[in-house]
Amino acid sequence: MDASVHLPCPACNTVNRVPESRLVDGPVCGSCKERLFNGHPVDLTPTSFDAQIDRSEIPVVVDFWAAWCGPCRTMAPHFERAAAALEPRMRFAKLDTDSAQKIAGRYGIRSIPTLIVFKGGREIARQSGALDTGSLVEWLRPMAISAPVSA
Numbered sequence: 001m002d003a004s005v006h007l008p009c010p011a012c013n014t015v016n017r018v019p020e021s022r023l024v025d026g027p028v029c030g031s032c033k034e035r036l037f038n039g040h041p042v043d044l045t046p047t048s049f050d051a052q053i054d055r056s057e058i059p060v061v062v063d064f065w066a067a068w069c070g071p072c073r074t075m076a077p078h079f080e081r082a083a084a085a086l087e088p089r090m091r092f093a094k095l096d097t098d099s100a101q102k103i104a105g106r107y108g109i110r111s112i113p114t115l116i117v118f119k120g121g122r123e124i125a126r127q128s129g130a131l132d133t134g135s136l137v138e139w140l141r142p143m144a145i146s147a148p149v150s151a
Contacts, residue, residue, distance in 0.1 A: 005057040005145070007091075009034060010042040013051040020145070023088040039084040041092040046100045052093060054121035059090040059143050064107070064114045066098050072113045075130035082136040089144035090117075117143050 002019040009016060009029035016036060018027045027036045041063065044052055053060055063079050065072035083092035097104040097112060107116060107123070117125040117140070127139060 006055060007036055007058065008052050008055045009036060010048075010052070010091075010093075013048055013055075015055050037088045037091075039087055041079060041083050041094045044093045044095045044100070046103060049095060049100065049103050052091070053118045056091055056118075057120070058088070058145050059117055059119045059124070061090060061092055061115055061117045061140060061143075063092075063094045064097050064104055064109045064116065065094055065112050066096060068098075069112050071130040075113050078131060078133040078136055081133040082140065085133075085137050086140055086144050089146070090140065119143070 002021050004017045004019050005023070006015050006017055007027075008014065009032060011034035012029060012032040014029055014031040016027065016030055018036065023037075028034060029036060042052065044062065053062070063072075063075070065076070067073075079092065079094070086092070095103060097109055111128050113128070113130055115127045115131075116123050125139075125143060131139065
């Protein structure tokens, strides 16, 4: 029997159960019918952060960033390319620390960009500073689930 994973929808936060072998088939939310993965990072808000982090059974890498941060802007296209390379084996998300100061404080964000990988709602890895696409993928690949990727 095919193992399933629970994934919150990035659009409506409804938790969806998806067989791991079907992650690459472009699954859609059972509630709002939006795609669960689109190859781009999800924009998190203070309202959606906990639902996306705590309820996802695949790793979620969050880029803690701010619009005024030069290194954050430099890393943004690299983070986007890493999302395209590693989804659906992990979720990519961004959290603007200016609009979510309480969450940034909860995780002790002192410099940006800071990347935190969560699994099962718990932090499993952290990296501060801008990374290029190759370095991001190399750092994240061992933490991604082993679901098949599209050919």
